């Protein structure tokens with residue numbers, strides 16, 4: 001609904017109650033353009049501060065956020081319906097800002113110029129690279145980890161010297177208020193960092209204003225973002241969906257494998273891009289594995305009626321519950337057997353998908369090919385390692401994957417055959433527990449440089465080349481046709 005100023009009101013649903021208990025006015029394209037213009041004007045000053053001062057400002061923001069930790073956790077809890085994970089998320093985000101403040105000076109390199117060198121081709125010509133931050137970078141983020149994913153790329157960009165506009169998901173926007181308040185304590189940063197609110201229209205308007213866009217979200221939206229960025233010839237970093245597989249080898253310790261798969265697939269109720277969504281287990285241990293997996297899953301409780309109990313939070317975005325229910329119905333209609341959970345539950349207006357284990361699944365079912373984004377672990381038996389690799393690679397996605405066996409070497413050699421960016425060996429989901437590794441996604445999971453390791457700051461730097469003639473200018477005579485070495489004799 002548009003108000004008098006032409007902005008749209010967004011209603012925000014509480015995932016624990018289904019009640020709309022928050023609303024906000026979206027920023028209009030004109031407002032976003034104004035904000036972008038102001039940030040652009042101030043960015044040169046931010047860049048000129050130098051990396052040490054920028055890192056200090058980021059550290060000060062981390063302190064200011066920590067001082068509002070309780071308000072931020074409360075906002076996040078309202079939007080996501082989970083308490084413990086909200087605490088972990090806020091603490092992780094503060095740690096991440098401090099990590100970059102420490103890491104950035106070295107990762108960026110104190111000197112924003114390369115070494116001056118002579119050209120190997122023309123000795124009188126010398127060259128030197130200059131490293132320049134993109135003036136204004138844009139960030140569009142999803143609802144599953146609202147704080148983490150709105151800051152994950154923006155913080156290194158700010159450290160690099162860019163100004164930044166962040167547009168978080170309209171589904172989970174409450175955390176923006178405490179983050180904006182924290183910005184008031186750090187005027188230098190407030191000048192170059194803005195949050196704008198809204199949905200698709202605000203996202204598209206943002207792409208029109210920035211010099212580089214980092215998007216985290218679905219494949220469908222990612223494609224629209226890539227198209228809009230291509231029209232403007234700006235770089236786009238796209239972090240999209242996943243359908244991550246795990247292969248459990250016959251040599252694996254079943255208890256350890258179950259522990260790892262449960263955490264890898266059911267944390268945050270499966271609402272993570274790198275959740276395990278497909279489990280391939282060698283036939284020799286399949287039945288024993290499923291037995292234990294189902295028992296473990298059945299023992300997990302939803303975090304209702306109290307938010308302080310259980311392991312499984314609500315489905316944050318109601319339309320996702322329909323996708324989960326449709327995938328379950330399709331699989332069951334095609335012969336899948338439910339060993340735990342199996343249906344989306346409504347409790348006091350909120351929606352929960354209890355920990356679900358399916359067996360007797362195959363790749364004709366959406367649950368094995370499309371992103372489910374729920375607490376569902378479908379398990380399929382395999383006979384040979386070649387078959388397991390082929391099944392793992394039978395996907396349009398390629399975000400991450402895992403292989404579990406008795407030894408590192410045995411699991412590693414198979415992991416190396418899987419087409420995914422992050423491969424966990426003898427555990428699941430290690431990509432979010434470590435910052436150092438560099439990776440790119442495959443297929444529908446996105447494109448762009450690595451986003452977590454130290455080198456990811458380089459995504460926000462453009463290289464310019466200064467090419468200097470120290471001798472006489474090259475004469476046009478050198479270009480004369482008659483001087484061509486291949487000219488035939490007259």
Ligand code: NAD
Nearest residue numbers: 141142143168169199200203204217218221239240241273
């Ligand atoms: P989404 O694509 O629906 O929305 C993501 C963001 O894009 C939101 O801020 C939304 O307002 C904005 N948006 C919507 N339409 C737009 C348009 N036309 N132009 C520009 N922006 C637009 O995704 P979602 O449902 O919020 O998030 C869930 C998805 O995100 C899942 O597919 C999940 O796998 C993915 N995800 C990926 C990663 C990763 O790092 N690879 C991490 C988390 C989530």
